[in-house]
Amino acid sequence: MAIEDNKDVVRRLVEECVNAHRAELLSDFVGHDVHVHPGTPGAAPDTVGLDALREAFHGFRASFPDLRIRLDHLLAEDDLVAARWTATGTHTGALAGIEPTGAHVRWGGTDIYRLSGGKVVEWWRNDDFVWLLHQVGRDVASAVP
Template identity: 65%
Template sequence: MGTAENKELVRRMVDECVNTHRADLLDRFVTADVRVHAGTPGTAPATEGLQQLRESFFRIRTSLPDLHVHLDDVLAEGDRVAARWTGSGTHSGALAGIAPTGTPVRWGGTDIYRIAGDQVAEWWRNDDMVWLLHQLGRDLTPVSG
C-alpha cells in the first residue's frame, strides 16, 4: 500500500474500532501477531497479539466508556504512519489504580504504526499520562535524593 492508503487504514481503525467501541473489528486492521509498545512505563504492558489488544481495548473502555479519539494530524512515510491525537472521555471505571471519579478528561498523544501488507503490524503508543492523572487528582511528585 502507498502512504495515502496507510493513513486511511489508521483513520479507519480509529473511527471503526476505537470510536465505535468495536474491538471485535480489530482483525480487519491489525495482524494476528500485532505488537503494541506502551509509551509510558508502568501504565500498560506491551501487548502481544490480537487477543491481548482486544483485552487492552476492553480495559480502557471500562475506565472511559465514552472514549473518543480525534486524529489531529496523520503523517506517513514508507511503511510508517504517525498520528497526533486528542482523547476525551468520562472517568467511569478504575484507571491506573484510581477509583471512578466521574471526571471528564481530555489528553493527547502521538502514536506510530508500522504497516505490513494492509494491516498494522506494530504500534508505538505515547500519551500524556501525567496530564491525564493530574485531571483525576493524582499528581506525580519528584522523589528526593
Template identity: 70%
Template sequence: MRTDQNKDVVRRLIEDCVNTHRSELLERFVTEDVRVHPGTPGTAPDTAGLDALRKAFAGFRTTFPDLRITPDQFVAEGDLVSLRWTASGTHSGPLAGIEPSGRHVTWAGTDTYRLADGRVAEWWRNDDVVWLLHQLGRDLVRPGG
C-alpha cells in the same frame, strides 16, 4: 501500499474500532501477531497479539466508556504512519490504581504505526499521562516540591 492508503488504514482503525468500541473489527486493521508498545515506561508491558489487544480495548472501554479519539494530524513515510491525537472520556472505571472519579478528561498523544500487508503490525503509544493524572487529581510533581 502507498502512504495515503496506510493513513486510511489507521484512520479507519480509530473511527471503526476505537471510537465505536468495536473490538470485533480489529482483525480488519491489525495483524494476528500485532505488537503494541506502551510509551510510558512502567505503565504496562507490551501487548502481543490480537486477542491481547482485544482485552486491552475492553479494559479501556471500562475505564472510559465514552472514549473518543480525534485525529489531529497524520504523517506517513513508507510503512510508518504517525498520528497526533486528542482523546476525551469520562473516568468511569479504575485506571492504574485510581478509582473511578466520574471526571470528564481530555488528553493528547502521538502514536506511530508500522503497517505490513495493509494492516498494523506494530503500534507505539505515547499518551500525555502526566496531564491525564493531573486531571484525575494525581499530580506527579507538586509545586514547590
C-alpha cells in the same frame, strides 16, 4: 500499499474500533501478531498479539466508556504512519487503581504505526498519561523520588 492507503487504515482503526466502540473489528485493521510498545519503556509491559490488544481496548473502555479520539494530524512515509491525536472521555470506571471520579478528561498523544499487508503490525504509543492521571486526581508529582 500506498501511503494514503496506510493512513486510511489508521484512520479507520480509530473511527471504527475506538470511536464506534467496536473492538471486534480490530482484526480488520491489526495483524494477529501485532506488537504494541508503551510510551515509556519499562513503565508497562508491551502488548503482543491481537487478543491482548483487544483485552486492553476493553479494559480502557471500561474506564472511559465515552472515549473519543480526534485525529489531529496523520503523516506517513513508507510503511509508517504517525498520528497526532486528542482524546476525551469521562472517568466512570477504575483506572490504574484509581476509583471512578466522574471527571471529564482530555489528553493527547502521538502514536507511530508500522503496517504490512494492509494491517498494523507494530505500534508505538506515546501519550500524556501523567496529565490524564492528574485530571482524575492522582498526584503524580509526589510519586516521583
